Amino acid sequence: MDEKELDELMVELSALLEGKDFRQLKDRLCDLNPADAAEFLETLPDKEMLMVFRTLHKDMGADVFSYLPAEAQEKLLTTMTDKEASAILDDMFVDDAVDALDELPANVVEKLLRFTTPETRRTINLFLHYPDDSAGSIMTTEFVRLKKEWTVDQAFQRIRQVGLDSEMVYTCYVTDANRNLEGVVTVRKLFLTSLDTLIGDVMETEVIYAHTTDDQVEVAQLISKYDFISLPVVDQENRLVGIVTVDDIIDVIQEENTEDFEKMAAMRPSQKVYLKTGVFEMARNRVPWLLILMVSATVTGRILGSFEESISLLPVLVTFIPMLMDTGGNSGAQSSTMIIRGMALGEIENRDVGKVLWKEIRVAMLCGLTLAAVNCLRLIIFNRGLSLLVIFVVCMSLVIAVMIAKTIGALLPIAAKKLGGDPAIMASPMITTIVDACTLFVYFNLARQILSF
Amino acid sequence: MDEKELDELMVELSALLEGKDFRQLKDRLCDLNPADAAEFLETLPDKEMLMVFRTLHKDMGADVFSYLPAEAQEKLLTTMTDKEASAILDDMFVDDAVDALDELPANVVEKLLRFTTPETRRTINLFLHYPDDSAGSIMTTEFVRLKKEWTVDQAFQRIRQVGLDSEMVYTCYVTDANRNLEGVVTVRKLFLTSLDTLIGDVMETEVIYAHTTDDQVEVAQLISKYDFISLPVVDQENRLVGIVTVDDIIDVIQEENTEDFEKMAAMRPSQKVYLKTGVFEMARNRVPWLLILMVSATVTGRILGSFEESISLLPVLVTFIPMLMDTGGNSGAQSSTMIIRGMALGEIENRDVGKVLWKEIRVAMLCGLTLAAVNCLRLIIFNRGLSLLVIFVVCMSLVIAVMIAKTIGALLPIAAKKLGGDPAIMASPMITTIVDACTLFVYFNLARQILSF
Numbered sequence: 001m002d003e004k005e006l007d008e009l010m011v012e013l014s015a016l017l018e019g020k021d022f023r024q025l026k027d028r029l030c031d032l033n034p035a036d037a038a039e040f041l042e043t044l045p046d047k048e049m050l051m052v053f054r055t056l057h058k059d060m061g062a063d064v065f066s067y068l069p070a071e072a073q074e075k076l077l078t079t080m081t082d083k084e085a086s087a088i089l090d091d092m093f094v095d096d097a098v099d100a101l102d103e104l105p106a107n108v109v110e111k112l113l114r115f116t117t118p119e120t121r122r123t124i125n126l127f128l129h130y131p132d133d134s135a136g137s138i139m140t141t142e143f144v145r146l147k148k149e150w151t152v153d154q155a156f157q158r159i160r161q162v163g164l165d166s167e168m169v170y171t172c173y174v175t176d177a178n179r180n181l182e183g184v185v186t187v188r189k190l191f192l193t194s195l196d197t198l199i200g201d202v203m204e205t206e207v208i209y210a211h212t213t214d215d216q217v218e219v220a221q222l223i224s225k226y227d228f229i230s231l232p233v234v235d236q237e238n239r240l241v242g243i244v245t246v247d248d249i250i251d252v253i254q255e256e257n258t259e260d261f262e263k264m265a266a267m268r269p270s271q272k273v274y275l276k277t278g279v280f281e282m283a284r285n286r287v288p289w290l291l292i293l294m295v296s297a298t299v300t301g302r303i304l305g306s307f308e309e310s311i312s313l314l315p316v317l318v319t320f321i322p323m324l325m326d327t328g329g330n331s332g333a334q335s336s337t338m339i340i341r342g343m344a345l346g347e348i349e350n351r352d353v354g355k356v357l358w359k360e361i362r363v364a365m366l367c368g369l370t371l372a373a374v375n376c377l378r379l380i381i382f383n384r385g386l387s388l389l390v391i392f393v394v395c396m397s398l399v400i401a402v403m404i405a406k407t408i409g410a411l412l413p414i415a416a417k418k419l420g421g422d423p424a425i426m427a428s429p430m431i432t433t434i435v436d437a438c439t440l441f442v443y444f445n446l447a448r449q450i451l452s453f
Numbered sequence: 454m455d456e457k458e459l460d461e462l463m464v465e466l467s468a469l470l471e472g473k474d475f476r477q478l479k480d481r482l483c484d485l486n487p488a489d490a491a492e493f494l495e496t497l498p499d500k501e502m503l504m505v506f507r508t509l510h511k512d513m514g515a516d517v518f519s520y521l522p523a524e525a526q527e528k529l530l531t532t533m534t535d536k537e538a539s540a541i542l543d544d545m546f547v548d549d550a551v552d553a554l555d556e557l558p559a560n561v562v563e564k565l566l567r568f569t570t571p572e573t574r575r576t577i578n579l580f581l582h583y584p585d586d587s588a589g590s591i592m593t594t595e596f597v598r599l600k601k602e603w604t605v606d607q608a609f610q611r612i613r614q615v616g617l618d619s620e621m622v623y624t625c626y627v628t629d630a631n632r633n634l635e636g637v638v639t640v641r642k643l644f645l646t647s648l649d650t651l652i653g654d655v656m657e658t659e660v661i662y663a664h665t666t667d668d669q670v671e672v673a674q675l676i677s678k679y680d681f682i683s684l685p686v687v688d689q690e691n692r693l694v695g696i697v698t699v700d701d702i703i704d705v706i707q708e709e710n711t712e713d714f715e716k717m718a719a720m721r722p723s724q725k726v727y728l729k730t731g732v733f734e735m736a737r738n739r740v741p742w743l744l745i746l747m748v749s750a751t752v753t754g755r756i757l758g759s760f761e762e763s764i765s766l767l768p769v770l771v772t773f774i775p776m777l778m779d780t781g782g783n784s785g786a787q788s789s790t791m792i793i794r795g796m797a798l799g800e801i802e803n804r805d806v807g808k809v810l811w812k813e814i815r816v817a818m819l820c821g822l823t824l825a826a827v828n829c830l831r832l833i834i835f836n837r838g839l840s841l842l843v844i845f846v847v848c849m850s851l852v853i854a855v856m857i858a859k860t861i862g863a864l865l866p867i868a869a870k871k872l873g874g875d876p877a878i879m880a881s882p883m884i885t886t887i888v889d890a891c892t893l894f895v896y897f898n899l900a901r902q903i904l905s906f
Binding site for chain 1: 484485486488609612613616622623640641644645659661676677678679680681682699700702703704706707710711713714715717718719720726727728732733735736739740742743744746747748750751753754755757758761764765768769771772773774775776778779780782783784786787789790791792793794795798800801805808809812815816819820823824827828831855881882885886889890893
């Protein structure tokens with residue numbers, strides 16, 4: 001099925017709904033991949049969403065539910081009866097259920113969990129207490145646990161037994177009596193081994209794992225580095241308590257990237273989809289940084305103010321302000337973006353600060369000189385009235401601005417991380433504001449010295 | 454094994470190498486996960502890298518090789534003998550081999566492939582002809598192919614037979630005599646089905662697939678939407694030719710995100726790791742946009758030049774230029790970033806342009822008025838000498854600047870996509886340059902009108 005067919009399907013489903021042909025609608029929906037069924041539900045108004053959702057089979061219902069975006073899940077959970085909600089939560093994989101409940105107020109969660117099985121309730125409550133964005137908060141407890149004294153044949157039986165409830169059956173984990181993680185074996189390996197071999201003899205003992213409190217970004221880096229489809233998670237006592245699966249890691253990666261994009265454009269990160277975010281909320285996410293940066297920019301204004309005399313004597317100096325400010329800002333943005341991205345991907349560490357600085361200084365030199373040369377030519381050709389001294393001041397300032405911008409752009413993100421902050425905050429808007437002030441200060445001082453006002 | 458243990462291991466391996474204890478070094482390396490062994494090799498100088506690489510077992514060698522970064526792969530391939538290179542390419546999964554060869558000149562590739570099996574040579578050559586960043590270029594041909602008239606038991610036998618050569622055995626694809634894709638079945642489903650059931654009766658027939666020429670981003674979106682661990686790829690005649698696996702999709706996602714970050718900071722995207730990119734190459738990636746934007750900024754300079762008279766009459770007007778330019782640039786960056794990201798994630802489509810615009814205008818109104826109010830207060834309190842009319846002009850310009858910035862910031866990325874371009878190009882540097890010109894034009898015109906020069 002490609003995108004066109006999917007669009008046609010959506011139209012067909014809408015027609016069935018409009019014609020109130022619920023039986024047909026239900027049949028078509030249950031044939032669909034749950035992700036597609038969720039995509040259809042999402043487009044419906046609240047009341048119809050619940051109505052259509054209720055027509056789904058119980059199992060399909062839980063599947064479709066886990067593919068819905070957070071807002072739709074919240075709406076459904078709070079409009080359906082508590083019994084219905086509990087049934088769905090019971091049927092969902094624990095990590096998906098936790099995701100759905102995570103943003104709801106504690107009393108609502110309690111109410112919704114009232115009718116779930118004690119087992120589900122206990123696990124969900126445990127999960128809700130893991131720190132946000134930790135390995136614990138994104139793991140699932142449904143996985144295949146083996147014993148090393150079992151044979152491969154017994155392992156296959158075990159997989160058949162628990163397969164239905166396990167989100168990820170393809171990597172099995174071997175634990176001892178104390179639930180300590182002893183080894184790992186893939187189903188692929190089991191296929192290639194004779195049935196009477198002991199698990200202890202085929203399992204890999206150098207297991208790569210994460211702790212429940214590890215940041216989800218570290219988990220993502222491990223899974224991505226080793227090309228795993230799941231990673232075991234252990235608690236403080238090194239007992240295996242869950243696994244993180246690769247599909248959740250893709251979501252983590254996209255989420256973290258979106259957050260970085262937002263921070264780097266001077267916004268408070270939001271986990272909501274653009275078209276579903278209200279105007280007030282959006283303004284609330286954007287105004288704080290705009291305010292901070294606006295007030296900071298007045299420092300640059302004051303620097304300009306202190307050169308009012310030079311400006312009245314030679315107003316043409318003002319016409320180069322936008323070019324100098326923009327070039328400084330852009331140069332700084334390039335460096336800070338490269339460094340922030342490199343740190344996010346784990347390619348640049350704090351200890352690389354020397355190497356980074358030395359590289360940026362040389363790059364800045366090359367960029368600055370190229371820009372100054374082009375600018376010098378341009379001014380000589382197109383601004384014939386301009387004195388050579390003024391051209392010299394402008395080009396000289398350009399080189400210095402690029403040098404300052406690239407140095408600050410490289411250093412601030414690393415400094416932010418060293419101080420325990422978030423490098424992404426030190427992105428182009430912040431760098432631009434700082435570089436602007438430095439650039440104009442250098443420019444007008446050079447002008448005053450060289451043109452000797 | 455956690456990060457600390459990994460660091461210790463690296464030190465131990467270096468010590469073994471320094472002591473020329475190659476036997477011990479080889480044993481330790483072969484016990485490691487190939488990703489970690491690659492990480493060690495990567496740190497070595499060229500000559501030692503080849504020497505240590507040669508000590509590895511053949512199979513392990515191919516595995517380790519596929520985890521090395523592109524530059525290290527190139528170095529190894531071109532320093533080892535063609536026979537050695539061919540053996541490794543034969544042993545690697547096709548998609549990894551293609552990745553390694555992709556950046557090498559055609560004559561080098563031909564030389565390297567001389568000693569591979571005809572089968573490998575044919576497949577690799579075919580793959581190298583798929584367009585860059587297409588589904589074809591990232592797929593692998595090693596997967597499990599089933600027939601619908603087989604039983605589940607036969608399917609298991611088949612998986613056991615080909616398992617060793619298949620990168621992804623957990624999702625099996627069912628094809629007819631013409632290799633047309635008929636269905637898909639997961640190993641998990643096979644486990645839960647009795648052994649004498651026919652594959653045709655358990656397989657899923659509504660298969661989600663991609664075409665070889667589809668963009669890798671679309672493949673990533675499909676895998677991420679449906680939580681697949683692999684996706685089938687068909688050619689123009691709808692024959693199944695390969696699969697894309699989730700581990701490669703994680704790389705695609707990170708690569709595309711990095712590219713967007715680079716483009717949005719006015720750089721030509723580069724696939725190289727920061728610390729491994731030369732100074733000249735880095736400058737080459739950064740200078741073109743800096744030049745374009747610098748020259749564009751002279752337009753803003755000319756606008757300022759046309760108001761030289763106003764500036765000499767009231768030089769204090771100049772001191773508000775940085776604040777207005779920065780706020781305009783930041784406001785535009787916020788909007789364009791949200792829109793570009795929303796489009797990259799498939800959340801915003803071209804048809805949403807009306808909704809986006811209406812939302813941005815209201816957000817701009819809220820942001821602009823808040824900023825103007827704060828600014829007005831600040832000026833009244835701290836700049837007592839300033840006439841109320843000047844304050845009015847500044848605050849009014851601020852509101853208009855934010856409105857213009859957010860409108861342009863929202864429209865340009867969508868327009869770029871509609872014209873077949875890349876929305877990420879229309880990010881903060883470009884927006885800033887355009888918004889600067891508009892803002893200063895509005896500001897000085899307002900000043901001239903209201904202060905009646």
